[in-house]
Amino acid sequence: MTNHLKFINYAHDLAFKNFGKTFPNPSVGCIITKNNKIISKGVTSRTGRPHAEEIALKKAGKKASGSSMYVTLEPCFHSSQNGSCADQILRSGIKEIYISCIDPDPRTKNKSITKLKRNKLKVITGLEKNKTINLNKFFFKSLTKQKPFTKVKMAISNDEKIAWSDYKSKWISNSKSRSYVHKLRSNSQAILTTSKTIIKDNPRFTVRNKNKIIKNLNVVVVDTNLNIPLNSKVLNNLHDKRVIIFTSKKNSKSQKLIQIGCEVIQMKKENNSLNLKKLFSNLYKLKISDLFVEAGGIFFANLLKNNLVDEIHLFKAPIIIGEKGIPVIKGNNLKRIDKKLLEKISFDDNSYFKYQVK
Numbered sequence: 001m002t003n004h005l006k007f008i009n010y011a012h013d014l015a016f017k018n019f020g021k022t023f024p025n026p027s028v029g030c031i032i033t034k035n036n037k038i039i040s041k042g043v044t045s046r047t048g049r050p051h052a053e054e055i056a057l058k059k060a061g062k063k064a065s066g067s068s069m070y071v072t073l074e075p076c077f078h079s080s081q082n083g084s085c086a087d088q089i090l091r092s093g094i095k096e097i098y099i100s101c102i103d104p105d106p107r108t109k110n111k112s113i114t115k116l117k118r119n120k121l122k123v124i125t126g127l128e129k130n131k132t133i134n135l136n137k138f139f140f141k142s143l144t145k146q147k148p149f150t151k152v153k154m155a156i157s158n159d160e161k162i163a164w165s166d167y168k169s170k171w172i173s174n175s176k177s178r179s180y181v182h183k184l185r186s187n188s189q190a191i192l193t194t195s196k197t198i199i200k201d202n203p204r205f206t207v208r209n210k211n212k213i214i215k216n217l218n219v220v221v222v223d224t225n226l227n228i229p230l231n232s233k234v235l236n237n238l239h240d241k242r243v244i245i246f247t248s249k250k251n252s253k254s255q256k257l258i259q260i261g262c263e264v265i266q267m268k269k270e271n272n273s274l275n276l277k278k279l280f281s282n283l284y285k286l287k288i289s290d291l292f293v294e295a296g297g298i299f300f301a302n303l304l305k306n307n308l309v310d311e312i313h314l315f316k317a318p319i320i321i322g323e324k325g326i327p328v329i330k331g332n333n334l335k336r337i338d339k340k341l342l343e344k345i346s347f348d349d350n351s352y353f354k355y356q357v358k
Ligand SMILES: NC(=O)c1ccc[n+]([C@@H]2O[C@H](COP(=O)([O-])OP(=O)(O)OC[C@H]3O[C@@H](n4cnc5c(N)ncnc54)[C@H](OP(=O)(O)O)[C@@H]3O)[C@@H](O)[C@H]2O)c1
Pocket: 153, 154, 155, 156, 161, 162, 163, 167, 169, 172, 194, 195, 196, 197, 200, 201, 222, 223, 224, 225, 227, 273, 274, 275, 276, 294, 295, 296, 297, 298, 299, 300, 302, 326, 330
């Protein structure tokens, strides 16, 4: 492996460490080297600012002059507190820069690369480009589609049911599968669910390890008629997360929900429900770029009908629920979805399949 490849891979390892913590910004890694030795490094901070390059440059100080930078995404062109990253790089005296991927954000796209080249820096692009794209899929997709990148989680029985006919709250998947769900949750910006799933299951939608809460996740609830019970567990810890409720109602209950700290977004009913495409555009405007869906088969079918699903995360357990159980996709089955298998893992007798929806 060449040194360039080694260093850019190291920058990717750094980016990977902060993945899931920088939403709605991508996680970017940066290292600065001199005489083939790393002199400083940086990764996007949790609030998105400062950027990885700014952190690495600050740590390197005057030593940055005459050095090389390896960064996983094109440095920003739009200005921040200390000027754009492109300007900071120019001021630092860095002589060459290796950039994995061009930033799709129109405020930067190719502009920084052009500026750096015009100012006589050696700029090399494309090294391990796919690593950046794969790590920050949500960023590339949400920016181009102007709606959140959407992953649907489903735990199903062997006969493709997600719950028993009496909606009795019982786990379908085993504990190893459920731990993995918590990992998937922790790498997501928000959970998307329905008030029906909240009423039936009263989930907490937190990230937990051995029953200890590690993260209170943002929750988005689709609730046409504002049926969410005020004592739902998702309404706990509102100081530490966003709860966004989409509804057609404006009444004393919506006022109460706003008072306790929820964001309540009114939308007009269309054919007795909410227009999911418009709801997704609204979510993007509310800076939600990544969703992990945990809801039932009616909602899943509606998401698919509107082409709003990017990935399916399926956990299959060797049990039979029977004909009367709640189907994974109301009025459809999984075989008919045009999808590509990306990953398969066994969790004892459960199987996990990750699909990309085409
Ligand atoms: N196995 C799993 O992985 C898993 C995961 C989550 C949930 N579940 C189970 O799923 C069961 C519920 O499944 P379900 O299929 O009956 O219900 P669901 O899909 O969770 O929710 C259906 C409801 O969502 C609302 N909805 C759907 N599309 C909408 C739209 N476009 N606009 C507005 N509202 C819309 C409607 O209710 P309103 O009109 O009243 O708003 C609809 O009745 C629960 O028992 C839960 O345990 C299983």
